[in-house]
Amino acid sequence: MLVASPDYLAQHAAPVEPEDLNDHQCLLLGTVDYARDEWQMKSKSGTATFVPTGPSFSVNDMDAMAVAVRSGAGIGLLAGFSAIDDLRSGKLVRVLPEYHTYERNVYAVYTSRQFVDAKINRYIELLKANVGSQLAATAREFIDR
Template structure:
């Protein structure tokens, strides 16, 4: 391997954490990965990684060298991309992860709009509740809903804001008096949604007049998927939380009814996350722009309709 190849391997070892993960990613061997790092250490006369049978840790010298390597490799990649026009013209395969509910209601349509504008790009869309490792899973963009994102080496851009509202079917409310205040929810069948960013055991609600935390007791049903929750609520099983983007069509058609309509959950941000580097491929930048226009615009319209204002 030449110097730049060894630097690239070392960067991936720091980011992925193990020689094995890098070897699998590069379709190489653990021995080749180890030799690339050792060659750099010999050249620099410095220890870059501390190795043990269980884990790797980056030394101070290794951390400084990693930062320099990422900058150098990004400049090299930028120069190569400019020569091939990939900075300016979206093309190739774009691999996208999204949380399922958002993908089913908004992201898939945004992907189709993007494909119409940039037909030279093929999009692979993966749905999962959990945020993936973009490097290990070889993904370009992840679309997430979260109050805040954990610190990472990734770049994130805010696409929009989402809220959940309390809903029930007309049939359920015909048999049970609608609650007038959050405490009245104790007299109802409460259906619990538990996803990565929504705790099953309490509903944190807010309104113009204040906030309320309701702890459901003895729930009859709980689920970790927004669309499955929508099915249960439409079936008349009880009162549940649904994201505005998931509930809005049923609310407009009358299949669902707002419960405690002055209340909604605290806002969650919708983020597009991609790997941190100086050069970003045109297929990624144009896709994030499409997400902001399509998904962000629809989230803002929904917020205005359901909570009476545009999200910040």
């Protein structure tokens, strides 16, 4: 989701439409899951692609992005699970709340499927049982509003 600090939004009018992001300092996150050069978003009314232009701040780590956004450097993309505590406390505010990025998958990576320790199997089963429901609860709280 797109987020910014209250301090940043006090100095810059919050965007109403994705095109309004052109008037803002956009903080870019470049990872395997997030393309640095465009933000693909969707809402109940359709999809939007925003291509950030101009000088920008760029990182390849979600935690570094959270620090930059909290410090008031601009508007950035954060995963719901990464932003939820700051949203609840008021350190961050959703920007364009009707838009969000596409859902991502969560993977458990381990060395071998052939010789999986019982502890690993149990841990994966716990992840399957709990992570999805916790992420869904985050979505209901902040994304599906």
